Amino acid sequence: MSRFDRWDDLASVRRRPRRPFAAAEPELYFPPELYPVVRHPLVTAKGSTVVNDLLLQRLYDYLEFTTELETLAVIPVATKISRGRSGLVLSGRMRSDAYKIVTDEAWHAQFSHEFVCEIEAETRVPWSLKGACTPPAFLLRLDEIRGRLPQDLRGVEGLLFAIVSETLISGMLSQIPRDDRLPLSVRNIVRDHAEDEGRHHVYFRTLLTHLWPALGRAERQAVGPLIPAVVYAFLEPDYAQTAHHLRGIGLTGEQIDQVITESWPTDRIQSSVAAAASQLTRYLSEVGALGDKRTLVAFEEAELMGSGYKNPGDASREFAG
16 A cells, blocks of 8 residues: 555645745744754844844745755656656556655745745845855765765665655654744645655655665665765755855854854764664664665764664664764
8 A cells, every 4th residue: 555545635735725924923933943053142142133034044944945855856866766767676656656756846846935935025034045056065965975986876876865855854844833933834834845745754765675675785885884974965954054144144254163063063963863864774774774884884983873773683782872
C-alpha cells in the first residue's frame, strides 16, 4: 500500500486553499529560538524593532529556501524517478508516486514564493536578499561534495541530498505550526507543507532501501564517508546569508563574526544536527551503510552517532556522540 493512495483527498495542492498572508500584532514572524543571532547582546542592543525586522528577514529566508530546495534539489530527482531515469530499478507504483511528489513540491515552491510577495506588499519591508546572485548555501556545499566523488559517481550526491532533505524536513516543519506567537497564516502555510512532507518522508525512506543495495562495494565505500557532509549541507545554518542581514543592521565584520560564532558554537551545531538526523542515521544503519569502517568513522567524526547507538553488525560496541 502506498501513502499516496489517497493523494487526491490529502495533498495540499488538491484540498487546501492558497493561504493569504495576514499580519497581526504583537505576533512574531519567526521563532527566535530557531534564529539565535537575534538574542545576541550586540543585536538586542539595536532595539526590538531591529530584532523584529531580522525575524521577518529570517521568515523570508525560510520561505525562499523552500522554493530553492524544491525547485533545485527535489523536483529534478523526483522527475528522473518518474521517468525511469534515476538509475534505480523501481516499481511502477514508485514511479507514479514520484509524479505526485513533483506536483506537491512545485506547489510548495509556488505558495512559498507567493507568500513572500504578499508579506512584502503588506509590511512594505522587502526581502533584503532579493535579486542576489549568490546561490543558497546547500548548493555550494553540494558542489563541493560532488567534487570529492569519483567521476563516474557524480550525480549520486543529488539523489542522496533528496533522501536526506525529504526524511529530515518533516521534523524541521513540526515546530512552527504549534507556535501561537506567529501569525496564523504563517502557521497554516507551514502546516500544509508539513502534512505533505510526512508522505514524502516515507517515500524517500523507501527509496534509500533501493539506492544502497544498488551500489557496488567500491561505490558504497566512496559514497558512504560523504553522507555526513550531505547531512550538514542541509542542516547547517547559512552563515553567509546571516552575515548579510547583520551587515544590514550596521554591525562591523568583526562583530558579525562574533555574533555568528557565539550564536552557533560548533558543539551546539553538532548536537542539534545529530538530534535532527538521528532517525536518518538509524535508516542508514538499517540498510547497512554504517557497516563500512570509513563511513562509520566519518559519522563519528561528524558527531552524528547518538548516545547509546549500537551498530547492528557489532552489538558489543557502543558509540557516544
